[in-house]
Amino acid sequence: MILRRRLLITLSAGLAAPALRAPAAQAARRVTLLHLNDFHSRHEGAQASAASCRTEAPCLGGAARLVAAFHAARAAAAAEGRAVLALDAGDQFLGSLFYTLHKGLAEAAVQRQWGVQAMAPGNHDFNGGPEVLAGYLRALGAPLLAANMDIAGEPALAGLVTPYRVFTTGGARIGVIGLTLENIPQVSSPGPNLRFTSGEAEVARAIAASRAEGPATTVVLSHRGLAADQALALAVPGIDVIVGGHSHTLVTPPMVVDGADRPVRIVQAGAFGRWRGRLDLDLAVDGRVVAHGGGAEEITPAMPEDPATARIVADFAAPLDGFRNQPVARSAGGLENTTCRLGECAVGNLLADALLAAVPGADLVLTNAGGIRTGLPAETITMGDVLTTLPFSNTVATLRLRGGDLLAALENGVSTPGSGRFPQVAGLRFTWNPAAPAGQRIAEARLTSAAHAGPVDPERVYLVVTNDFLRRGGDGYAMFRDRALEAYDAGPPLEEALAAHLRRLGQVVPRLEGRIARR
Known part of the structure; x- marks a missing residue:
């Protein structure tokens, strides 16, 4: 009899019970993933309709409130004894005048404020071509992860992109593998020198490489959309978590897919900086997830702003005002x-x-x-x-x-x-x-x-x-x-x-x- 893969019931925002598969392993390490995707240069926030903010209309998101929410979540995780890894699933670029004028430098400044440690490229992150992307990455100071992108023919991105990165945090080894869309040349402007593939084989190779020096939890940082992430979970063994983007889907609480060889947690934090994602993980010694919790927090007008980020946004906004x-x-x-x-x-x-x-x-x-x-x-x-x-x-x-x-x-x-x-x-x-x-x-x-x-x-x-x-x-x-x-x-x-x-x-x-x- 052929058994169909299925979606498991997602668990509540509290820490999940560890009995996802029997026998359940004993939790050895506790980690929190903070995540964002599809920010699209919305430093000043946006109305629910996605139109620009106005004084008379409630404005959701906004870089200063978003950064404050990241800081609060980081502090809360630390108070719970959790180490933190902060990830971005791509499409920081394009959506406001901040990108039009500053070509990614405003986005990089805000990401540094909330402490991004790795990012996967979104399709819109190529809209300015490889040179603009390279300038942004140099300002960002965090690795761009893209296992299914071949940069060998593009000198502008030399040394700025890698397929995966292993982070050691709270005693846990977390292998983060980046993926982007394979049709980037059709939907964006990456130039003639970059090559893109579907990614499944590259993910399998990266999993093997990241575990060559010891057990690791595998996180795929994906800008391919929820449907593609679900398909990846079914196709490739060894994936523990997928932090997604591109489809602008709010996936909270985490979705759990009965994957190729283990349950796979999938999360995505909507779009436009309107939500800050958090995924709490309890990990076994071998890196497998034995329990999870957390969810996305909406960034509302009632939330506080981070003063330093508010000043950064104001500085980048100053030359825009007269024109816009x-x-x-x-x-x-x-x-x-x-x-x-x-x-x-x-x-x-x-x-x-x-x-x-x-x-x-x-x-x-x-x-x-x-x-x-x-x-x-x-x-x-x-x-x-x-x-x-x-x-x-x-x-x-x-x-x-x-x-x-x-x-x-x-x-x-x-x-x-x-x-x-x-x-x-x-x-x-x-x-x-x-x-x-x-x-x-x-x-x-x-x-x-x-x-x-x-x-x-x-x-x-x-x-x-x-x-x-x-x-x-x-x-x-x-x-x-x-x-x-x-x-x-x-x-x-x-x-x-x-x-x-x-x-x-x-x-x-x-x-x-x-x-x-x-x-």
Whole structure:
């Protein structure tokens, strides 16, 4: 009989009973893992909608409160006789003007304040290329762990990245192995010299190497998302804990998976610095986990700030204020980005309209929902809000494309609902069916605002507006790279196109027009 792997019932926030597998080993060492993931440069916090903070709206997270929460958790663990290891599962970069202007130095300064000891790279940590990442790592002073990234051909990262690191803390040996996404070249900008693999074989090799000099507890520091972490736990023997990121999932209390040869604890602390993660571990002499507890703590406006971190944030914020406080328009609200990866959204329509206006004579716009990092606030919209919404420094790109390839692009966009590739459009309406077979999800597509209005003709050539990330094949849009008949990537920055459109409008009225319909 074939037995299916299963999820075990997760245990309460108190220290778990040690009888996860029989016979239970006697606990010999006590360790606490403090963890963070997907901070995305949110030093000043964010509203629950992910929009920028405003004085009249409660603001969650924030670097100064987050650091204070780390300090409090560290002190509490020490009082309980627990040694502490502080880990970051990646995506520190991108999401506010702090990254736009300072290219990771603000993030490194705050991480030093909460005492990070190792980090796995997230996909957005490559957005500035290897040189920006290298400058950040030198400022950080902690190792970047990436077992499935080959840096041999990239001199900028020489000496800054290692597959794993063994930490000895509280008498315990903790082998921390880093993993990142294998499709980094498709979703970010790592340059031509880095190579990425799936990672399972590399994790197995790193486990063996980390235990060559004695028993160790294996922690995989993963920026691949919860589903991939669960699959890894089932596939690779020897993993004790996975500290995850990328999917922005709040996994608290810890999830326990019946892994390849032992129970695997999986944790993840949401995103944007809104939670500080804590996982308490009782360890046997052989490194196996005999009990666990802890959970993520939400960072609320009522929590204290760390004064030193508040000063650091203020220093990095000072040069941003004059620029980002410039008003560009007013809005009645309703411009959240929370539904843009599933269907039509008002802020997606606004951006697509702005790109269509930026290229006179274009037939249509197709841009990715993942590029819309936050919503836009009600009342006054400032340049800072625009830059926070569009933080990637992407440019307006154009290409001429046959209708058949346009339909393939739409198919790619809806192939993974909830992902960043989901299309936001202007000059185009389409209907899609998520239950249809792959390749047949687009039921209808019609142009609406051009000389070629009507059903998409597979043989006709259309002038398409997008962004340079998609035009170069990002988010699976390989047809924009490989099938373009004529392409130009060096248009104005997206944020400038959106700001110009907002200034022309003056007053924004959010609209849903049926551009994207679901069958």
